[in-house]
Amino acid sequence: MDGRGYVESLGRMKTIVYIDGETVVDYWDHPALRPAVNALAATYDLAARPDLDKEIHDLILSDSHLTGGKINRFLHIVLSREDLLARMRLQRAMMRYTGGCFGGRCVAGAVINALWSVTYEVDRASGGRTEYHRRFADYMKMCQERDLAVSGNITDAKGDRSRPPHAQADPDLFLRVVERRRDGIVVNGAKLQQSGAPMAHERLVVPTTALGPRDEDYAVAFAVPGDAEGVIHVNDSACSNAKFTAMEPQDIGNVTYGMHQSAHVIFDHVFVPWDRVFLCGEWQATRDLVHRFSDFQRFASSACRCGYIDLCMGTAAAMADYNGVAGKSHIQDKLIDMSIDAETLQGLVAGSAALASPTPSGVYLPDSLTVNAAKLFMNEAILKAGQRLADVGGGILVTRPSSRDLKIPKVGELLAKYHQGREGVDVEDRLKMARLAETLSGLSAPTTILSVIAAGPPATQRLNFRLLTDFAGKRRAAERLAGITKTP
Ligand SMILES: Cc1cc2nc3c(=O)[nH]c(=O)nc-3n(C[C@H](O)[C@H](O)[C@H](O)COP(=O)(O)OP(=O)(O)OC[C@H]3O[C@@H](n4cnc5c(N)ncnc54)[C@H](O)[C@@H]3O)c2cc1C
Known part of the structure; x- marks a missing residue:
């Protein structure tokens, strides 16, 4: 059919x-x-x-x-x-x-x-x-x-x-x-x-x-x-x-x-x-x-979620580009972390296939411990992918105006003007991708995305640590312990 x-x-x-x-x-x-x-x-x-x-x-x-x-x-x-x-x-x-x-x-x-x-x-x-x-x-x-x-x-x-x-x-x-x-x-x-x-x-x-x-x-x-x-x-x-x-x-x-x-x-x-x-x-x-159907199901669902993380990665990459931040190092790090998770997860699934054992009927069972490790890894990886996607995409994931809002005379034009991202990117494309990002992130409850992104995205809190931490003082403490009296 x-x-x-x-x-x-x-x-x-x-x-x-x-x-x-x-x-x-x-x-x-x-x-x-x-x-x-x-x-x-x-x-x-x-x-x-x-x-x-x-x-x-x-x-x-x-x-x-x-x-x-x-x-x-x-x-x-x-x-x-x-x-x-x-x-x-x-x-x-x-x-x-x-x-x-x-x-x-x-x-x-x-x-x-x-x-x-x-x-x-x-x-x-x-x-x-x-x-x-x-x-x-x-x-x-x-x-x-x-x-x-x-x-x-x-x-x-x-x-x-x-x-x-x-x-x-x-x-x-x-x-x-x-x-x-x-x-x-x-x-x-x-x-x-x-x-x-x-x-x-x-x-x-x-x-x-x-x-x-x-x-x-x-x-x-x-x-x-x-x-x-x-x-x-x-x-x-x-x-x-x-x-x-x-x-x-x-x-x-x-x-x-x-x-x-x-x-x-x-x-x-x-x-x-x-x-x-x-x-x-x-x-x-x-x-x-x-035991067997559980392991087969853990095998299939873990493999499937590699594809899901692929999509989260692609959506995050698109949103980063539309927002004009594709080249920033902390954005790149998040995409790389998603890729590492997807390939690690696939590695565990493939490992369970490589170590599979035959039953008398001829059916091959994925290695139980490896496939259970895959499933547990997947539980975390999928949540982290959603969180990273929300972090890269921004608050627009849950706050974007509806297409009906965009049709309100005059106000619709103003909304489009203020939802513009990087020059050259169609505002409707940015809004569509934001909604896909919201869907894939699994964080549709505004409080969850709010918690990730509002009051400034995590990179801004990390920046404060870079600015406010007394790294020089901590280095002096380490040098003193090592017996180094002169900082080069
Ligand atoms: C979107 C979705 C799709 C699904 N699709 C399918 C499907 O296609 N086919 C299918 O058959 N099933 C499907 N399921 C069901 C899924 O397999 C069950 O949700 C899962 O097995 C957990 O069962 P439960 O939801 O009844 O949770 P519960 O069994 O109520 O578990 C809740 C909590 O109680 C704990 N708990 C339960 N029993 C005990 C116990 N005896 N001792 C100690 N702790 C215990 C659990 O560890 C867990 O922390 C689907 C579920 C979802 C959410």
């Missing part, structure tokens, strides 16, 4: 989606979801069209060992260290292309590869009594042949976090099997905060935590189409996404793709036929399953 084909395929489904209190039939065209749909559609367009971005096109297509044909890499089984590295490069390049989540396709990849390896081992241990792996292989082949988008659904409601599933006041706070039938199972529960869930064709569901013997009913993995009876999606209500329904497109900042959308997926007594059940009661397998 290309992007258009993908969107048309959503129209043939009967997915139930609520947005801000209402059911929406053509949800893919709703402003509260459209940018997220566009980003997922981009994963189809980039696979279908080499002219859009040759690097991504080459990375996003891979050879399937199931179909023998070309497939989208997000559905690929990771069978080598090179596969892991290709996935790393794809995540980084895709994020640089969209500047936002591309439909949570990485989560699906994490779940797919973890399930592929664990179902193989469960079947082997059962001595042929179970056939989960064959079912899952059939399912994956179908997804690859039909080029379906899969949403990996992990996070349960969890209730009281200190209690295991069976000890919750409400047994449905972790998704569970409520009925076993001859033709399949019935499941009940919810998976909360699912990236891209309404926009994917399939829901691939696994437990959120390692389980014990008393949690057997919760040890269930399965797949259902997004429009299966009883599946309900409620779109998230992130404040930062509200701008997509409230503001003029040119005021939004990455209006095409820049939305991280997630949804709560409620499974209200959903029937799953046996050929789509991939674990049912094997609580012993859940420890490996959770």
